[in-house]
Amino acid sequence: MALTESTDPLLQEITGPTPGQMLRKRVFGHQGLLFGGIVLGILLLVAIFAPLLAPHDPYAQSLMTRMEPPVFLGGTWEHPLGTDHLGRDYLSRLIYGARVSLMIGVIAALISGVIGTAMGVAAGYFGGRVDMVVTFLINVRLAMPVVLVALAVVAILGGSLQVVIVVLGLLLWDRFAVVMRASTLQVRGREYVAAARAIGASTPRVILSEIMPNIANNLIVVVTLEMAHAILLEAALSFLGLGVQPPTPSWGLMVSEGKNMMLFEPWLVLIPGAVLFLLVLAINLMGDGLRDVTAPDNRS
Amino acid sequence: MKRSWLTSGLASVALIAAAGASWAEKANDTLRVAFTKELENVDSYFNSSREGVVLQRAVWDGLIYRDPVTNEYKGNLATSWEWIDDTTLELKLREGVTFHNGEPFNADDVVFTVNFVAKEESGVKTQRNVNWMKSAEKVDDYTVRILLKEKFPAAIEFLSGPVSMYPNEYYAEAGPSKMGLEPVGTGPYKVVSVTPGQHFVLEKNENYHDSPKGQPTITNIDIRTIPDVNTQMAELFSGSLDLIWQVPADQAEKLDEMGQFTVENESTMRVGYLSMDAAGRSGDTPFSDLKVRQAVNHAINRKELVDALLKGESQVVWTPCFPSQFGCIEEAATTYEYDPEKAKALLAEAGYPDGFTTEFYAYRNREYAEAIMSYLNAVGIEADFKFLQYSALRDLNMKGEVPLAFLTWGSYSINDASAMVSQFFKHGSLDDARDDQVLADLNVADSSTDPEVRIENYAKAIDRITSQAYWAPMFSYNTNYVFTKEVSYSPTPDEVLRFTTMTWN
Numbered sequence: 001m002a003l004t005e006s007t008d009p010l011l012q013e014i015t016g017p018t019p020g021q022m023l024r025k026r027v028f029g030h031q032g033l034l035f036g037g038i039v040l041g042i043l044l045l046v047a048i049f050a051p052l053l054a055p056h057d058p059y060a061q062s063l064m065t066r067m068e069p070p071v072f073l074g075g076t077w078e079h080p081l082g083t084d085h086l087g088r089d090y091l092s093r094l095i096y097g098a099r100v101s102l103m104i105g106v107i108a109a110l111i112s113g114v115i116g117t118a119m120g121v122a123a124g125y126f127g128g129r130v131d132m133v134v135t136f137l138i139n140v141r142l143a144m145p146v147v148l149v150a151l152a153v154v155a156i157l158g159g160s161l162q163v164v165i166v167v168l169g170l171l172l173w174d175r176f177a178v179v180m181r182a183s184t185l186q187v188r189g190r191e192y193v194a195a196a197r198a199i200g201a202s203t204p205r206v207i208l209s210e211i212m213p214n215i216a217n218n219l220i221v222v223v224t225l226e227m228a229h230a231i232l233l234e235a236a237l238s239f240l241g242l243g244v245q246p247p248t249p250s251w252g253l254m255v256s257e258g259k260n261m262m263l264f265e266p267w268l269v270l271i272p273g274a275v276l277f278l279l280v281l282a283i284n285l286m287g288d289g290l291r292d293v294t295a296p297d298n299r300s
Numbered sequence: 301m302k303r304s305w306l307t308s309g310l311a312s313v314a315l316i317a318a319a320g321a322s323w324a325e326k327a328n329d330t331l332r333v334a335f336t337k338e339l340e341n342v343d344s345y346f347n348s349s350r351e352g353v354v355l356q357r358a359v360w361d362g363l364i365y366r367d368p369v370t371n372e373y374k375g376n377l378a379t380s381w382e383w384i385d386d387t388t389l390e391l392k393l394r395e396g397v398t399f400h401n402g403e404p405f406n407a408d409d410v411v412f413t414v415n416f417v418a419k420e421e422s423g424v425k426t427q428r429n430v431n432w433m434k435s436a437e438k439v440d441d442y443t444v445r446i447l448l449k450e451k452f453p454a455a456i457e458f459l460s461g462p463v464s465m466y467p468n469e470y471y472a473e474a475g476p477s478k479m480g481l482e483p484v485g486t487g488p489y490k491v492v493s494v495t496p497g498q499h500f501v502l503e504k505n506e507n508y509h510d511s512p513k514g515q516p517t518i519t520n521i522d523i524r525t526i527p528d529v530n531t532q533m534a535e536l537f538s539g540s541l542d543l544i545w546q547v548p549a550d551q552a553e554k555l556d557e558m559g560q561f562t563v564e565n566e567s568t569m570r571v572g573y574l575s576m577d578a579a580g581r582s583g584d585t586p587f588s589d590l591k592v593r594q595a596v597n598h599a600i601n602r603k604e605l606v607d608a609l610l611k612g613e614s615q616v617v618w619t620p621c622f623p624s625q626f627g628c629i630e631e632a633a634t635t636y637e638y639d640p641e642k643a644k645a646l647l648a649e650a651g652y653p654d655g656f657t658t659e660f661y662a663y664r665n666r667e668y669a670e671a672i673m674s675y676l677n678a679v680g681i682e683a684d685f686k687f688l689q690y691s692a693l694r695d696l697n698m699k700g701e702v703p704l705a706f707l708t709w710g711s712y713s714i715n716d717a718s719a720m721v722s723q724f725f726k727h728g729s730l731d732d733a734r735d736d737q738v739l740a741d742l743n744v745a746d747s748s749t750d751p752e753v754r755i756e757n758y759a760k761a762i763d764r765i766t767s768q769a770y771w772a773p774m775f776s777y778n779t780n781y782v783f784t785k786e787v788s789y790s791p792t793p794d795e796v797l798r799f800t801t802m803t804w805n
Contacts, residue, residue: 061674063601063608067550085550085667086674087608158686245685246670247677257667262530264554 033289039282062087111169116176124184224287360464360485412468552780567613581700627717627758655680713794
């Protein structure tokens with residue numbers, strides 16, 4: 001520690017830039033990561049501060065001012081993005097819809113991440129019977145088509161935000177398990193793991209402080225992939241009328257509601273569709289970027 | 301030589317293909333129509349949808365026919381009829397009519413059809429259409445008597461609507477399932493092929509008798525089920541459909557602005573209403589409280605719904621029936637002005653100052669349902685929205701598991717209040733009110749032959765139903781018919797597509 005804090009030019013020359021500096025350089029040199037991070041950051045802030053940002057109540061219906069066009073198509077600034085088929089402010093619904101999408105993405109990825117990582121790491125680390133059981137469960141899960149199962153479950157339990165989150169969380173753990181198992185298999189034979197075992201570290205300690213940090217970069221990529229996956233699935237379920245129920249604003253639901261007027265008022269579909277695209281793109285770019293900058297092989 | 305043969309062959313193939321795409325189907329004398337909903341069974345006694353009524357009127361005939369413009373009853377398969385007494389109707393049948401399969405039409409067919417459909421075990425989907433008949437008996441080959449269970453003044457109206465005549469020999473062998481696949485009737489159009497729920501091809505009946513429906517002029521009718529309105533419109537643009545109907549108001553407005561198509565708007569008998577579980581069939585529900593039901597009635601801005609969403613010929617409806625129906629006395633109905641504050645106050649009086657949450661079911665017009673939900677939300681009634689298929693919702697409703705639903709009823713275009721109010725308030729499986737007083741009034745009204753008595757008792761029933769706010773009647777529907785400029789057609793207010801009155805321009 002003393003070395004890195006030193007300002008001695010000679011020492012600086014010998015040690016080179018600190019890991020922190022190198023990381024910063026890689027982060028700011030990575031355009032995809034920057035773009036993804038900024039877009040995601042903005043959408044996160046929008047979601048958090050939705051009540052402050054939304055110009056109108058997203059539920060306030062005004063049948064006399066239905067389907068007013070957005071400003072860029074000749075509308076007024078009263079409703080910058082126009083109004084929907086019930087005269088509700090489109091911008092406000094879009095802003096509140098960001099909450100739904102992000103909440104579903106984050107929580108569903110969290111639930112499936114915990115399940116999948118626990119199973120994958122256990123399988124990879126212990127091997128043998130544990131591995132057999134986990135591999136079997138992964139196979140079972142992979143044999144089920146996610147959308148169909150989600151549709152069936154939601155149809156039985158009824159669509160609501162909570163149901164959709166839990167269903168997606170319980171369905172999307174397969175990739176976590178597969179990737180974490182493979183990564184754990186790779187690192188469990190490494191010297192530092194053997195060393196930790198040799199000095200008598202307990203199994204939880206070996207997993208948490210030796211294995212996890214070294215497979216975290218893969219985990220990050222899967223988290224972002226699954227987050228994007230969950231957001232898209234929610235939109236698909238809502239589009240089919242089985243996801244978030246009206247009047248809750250959800251981007252998938254907005255696309256579905258605008259669909260009837262698609263031939264005449266395409267912006268009703270384009271606006272929520274574009275935002276959905278942007279969010280998923282941002283998350284994926286950020287995941288890619290995070291892997292690039294944290295992967296050990298890219299550090300040189 | 302060989303080469304030129306090949307090229308000319310290819311050229312002609314290309315030409316035929318191009319011509320097929322560009323020629324309007326007027327040249328082939330084929331009118332292409334889209335249905336939105338899947339028709340479960342073409343056999344008209346075993347479906348309960350509008351599409352079924354359209355096919356029924358094209359393929360089969362009733363004994364009597366009501367002119368949709370003048371409302372005058374005319375003989376169709378019967379040429380005259382006479383009441384022998386209150387429960388016996390004698391009809392003289394038209395001679396020389398044959399079914400599409402060549403079977404001659406006579407008294408045996410009428411006796412067979414009536415005896416079959418009147419039996420409850422036969423399972424006719426809408427019992428109300430047929431269960432007023434007891435049986436039929438043959439007097440001679442062209443004279444029959446239809447015996448009623450009790451006095452039923454709307455008999456003529458029903459005989460000119462949903463009761464169509466089937467061929468006895470064919471139906472005895474075929475039954476509803478085969479009749480649904482290879483329908484045989486006496487109507488102006490013969491069925492060429494049926495792909496259940498998807499595709500129906502009809503052909504002009506060259507030997508159609510001299511019926512008040514008029515003679516068909518267009519040779520072929522090709523009907524496809526296309527559930528999505530956008531797809532229907534796209535096909536209309538590309539010229540692969542000639543007529544679409546039940547087009548939502550917003551789209552019809554835009555299509556009209558385009559100027560390439562004829563857009564006709566007609567009112568229909570369909571009434572949209574909220575049904576509330578006043579009898580508490582779905583368990584302990586707030587709707588068993590009169591004040592809550594009144595609150596719901598006050599919460600809905602019917603005028604705004606009609607002006608902004610339904611548009612066209614729609615109107616605000618306060619009665620549990622369509623105002624043009626005989627016995628549907630508008631003055632008898634209690635009206636509830638739009639007053640959300642009053643609705644909130646009523647909810648508070650009923651013990652729900654903060655409102656409550658309820659399941660809310662709907663099966664069509666999702667956007668209307670959402671608008672209604674938003675009105676309810678505004679007074680504190682939070683809706684847990686369930687959007688189901690019609691048959692699924694009907695099943696739930698019959699089991700009494702629906703606390704609040706947005707429903708509609710088209711009365712099978714029968715211009716008599718009994719087709720709606722008596723359908724729902726006589727303690728049947730769809731009755732969520734179960735009011736004995738209403739039942740008593742309706743029993744008198746349904747069975748009296750004196751128009752004065754009928755009107756008086758329907759008025760009493762309507763007064764009771766609306767003052768008890770069992771329903772929140774809201775609006776009547778309209779239908780937009782959009783067709784190419786090559787087609788000429790004047791829609792009628794009963795929401796039935798009449799192929800016989802369609803012609804090419």
